[in-house]
Amino acid sequence: MKRLARLLPRLEGDLHHILLWAGDGWRLPWLCLALALLGTLFAAYPITSVVIPAVLVAPARWRAIAFAAAVGSAVGALILVLFLHHMGWGSLYAYFPQLLQDANWQRVMAWTQDYGLLTLLLVSISPLPQTPALIVLSSVPHGYLGVLMAIFIGKLLKYMLFAWVGSRFPGRLQAFLHRHGRHAGRGDSA
Template sequence: MKTHVLPGWLRELLMRSVAHRHYSLVVTVIAFTATITFSFPFVAVLIPAVLLSPRRWRTLALLSGIASGCGAAVLVEIFQYLGSAFVIAHYPQLVHNEAWQLASEWLQRWGLLAILIIAGSPMPQTPALLVCALANVSTPGILVAVGIGKTVKYLFLAWATARYPARFIRYN
């Protein structure tokens, strides 16, 4: 059973760019875009990207982690610019979401360490970023926390994918 299906256009983009030296940058741009738009989990792209080019697993993971940190910082700035009333009016389901409640608790208790843990875990990070934006948490701190958390997570996933590709074929 496929748990993450890659859209056809995205699969085609990866297939066309894998032979080029800028492949890592293509995957990096996808990581940044996926973080800002929170339209799909980037892991659904990272695993096929590593399967297509297993030797680049370190570069793909490092650049994608940094791009995700930058994307999270930009997203927080956008949320702060729009203001809490706008965000809550357009995303009322987030306020009542279980992930929102958990992120709020963790942020009150541990601050940016909570963001680092959330970014490195399978938990959705968008509710946590929204809480950070509404609480006016430092954007550079978010960039660093998400960047470190995502980089560690992506390094582990990319290493495991490159080392044990048969276990990850279902994502391709």
């Protein structure tokens, strides 16, 4: 854990440089798609931590960034459901026994059992963890297209909102960072 804590600032800095590199051309939406897919597949980081910095790098492209992140997140979720379907509950809990004690996971799993894809759509919009809903859906027969569409629609709404807000306020954010001695990294003096 200590090693990860030391590595995290470096990863954040690397991500910042990669986003700046990709921000000038066609690569940015594809990078957002790939990062959203990986972040969803491994539940490694919130995808909004990709969407917001990408929008701050290229505010005029907020729609493409949000759309690409929603596609990546939906495809990552579908791959996860397919993997979990073939893995089974026993194997999952053998690898991650702490899942049984987490109250948020238990709540989302109960909702998913009761309401199915509607829960997945609502969870994908909310800050609740979506992985438990995907675990439940992987064990019951649901159409994979339904899973893909529920995640895509929910994430598209969520990321469009975040991207729109981010595209409207980059000047204010840069001014705030400049006032507090933290520069945005591109040498801008807001």
